[in-house]
Amino acid sequence: xxxxxxxxxxxxxxxxxxxxxxxxxxxxxxxxxxxxxxxxxxxxxxxxxxxxxxxxxxxxxxxxxxxxxxxxxxxxxxxxxxxxxxxxxxxxxxxxxxxxxxxxxxxxxxxxxxx
Amino acid sequence: xxxxxxxxxxxxxxxxxxxxxxxxxxxxxxxxxxxxxxxxxxxxxxxxxxxxxxxxxxxxxxxxxxxxxxxxxxxxxxxxxxxxxxxxxxxxxxxxxxxxxxxxxxxxxxxxxx
Numbered sequence: 460x461x462x463x464x465x466x467x468x469x470x471x472x473x474x475x476x477x478x479x480x481x482x483x484x485x486x487x488x489x490x491x492x493x494x495x496x497x498x499x500x501x502x503x504x505x506x507x508x509x510x511x512x513x514x515x516x517x518x519x520x521x522x523x524x525x526x527x528x529x530x531x532x533x534x535x536x537x538x539x540x541x542x543x544x545x546x547x548x549x550x551x552x553x554x555x556x557x558x559x560x561x562x563x564x565x566x567x568x569x570x571x572x573x574x
Numbered sequence: 575x576x577x578x579x580x581x582x583x584x585x586x587x588x589x590x591x592x593x594x595x596x597x598x599x600x601x602x603x604x605x606x607x608x609x610x611x612x613x614x615x616x617x618x619x620x621x622x623x624x625x626x627x628x629x630x631x632x633x634x635x636x637x638x639x640x641x642x643x644x645x646x647x648x649x650x651x652x653x654x655x656x657x658x659x660x661x662x663x664x665x666x667x668x669x670x671x672x673x674x675x676x677x678x679x680x681x682x683x684x685x686x687x688x
Contacts, residue, residue, distance in 0.1 A: 501678035501681060502618065502678050504675045504676075504677075507675050547615075549617055561606065562608065562620055562623070563676055565619070566617060567616065568616075
């Protein structure tokens with residue numbers, strides 16, 4: 460079982476809805492990540508928070524808004540999404556500062572469908 | 575754009591077979607290398623890290639050739655439960671604050687057949 464917990468597991472939303480994805484870890488990790496994965500494609504990095512500060516934004520559209528309320532929690536706020544945003548959204552965490560040994564641990568993901 | 579290339583497969587092999595996957599990466603400054611396994615509609619899970627001297631974990635052996643920017647995974651005595659997509663993953667080095675995002679290959683599909 461993963462130690463990174465994501466909710467909800469499934470989400471269906473309309474293009475005018477506002478929703479949020481949530482992620483939580485209690486491993487004491489200080490870096491947290493959002494990845495997006497389309498079917499039969501590899502995960503693609505969206506955002507990275509390191510020590511609760513946004514350190515990487517991979518040119519993600521503003522309809523996706525990340526938030527890191529504390530070192531254990533990571534949210535992804537969704538607004539005015541498009542059908543092509545339908546995908547599996549994966550949260551991950553890592554210890555941060557381990558350099559060469561840094562490993563990511565993934566949550567089970569939220570399968571998002573935008574109608 | 576930094577890239578990780580893999581043969582997408584699928585590789586269909588009988589139980590007990592030995593199968594090898596290869597991967598190349600474009601960024602010569604890459605420092606860390608991993609193989610992740612992903613089952614259908616599940617999250618990626620770390621299978622093993624890949625070290626310069628090569629390393630083994632049970633039936634799995636990983637090799638790294640930095641000069642050729644090439645990584646391999648060998649699976650011996652394949653089991654039905656090995657059926658999955660195997661993702662070659664490269665870390666481009668620590669970014670600000672110590673975060674180290676990973677770059678994923680497209681994955682190689684393996685089906686082990688009884």
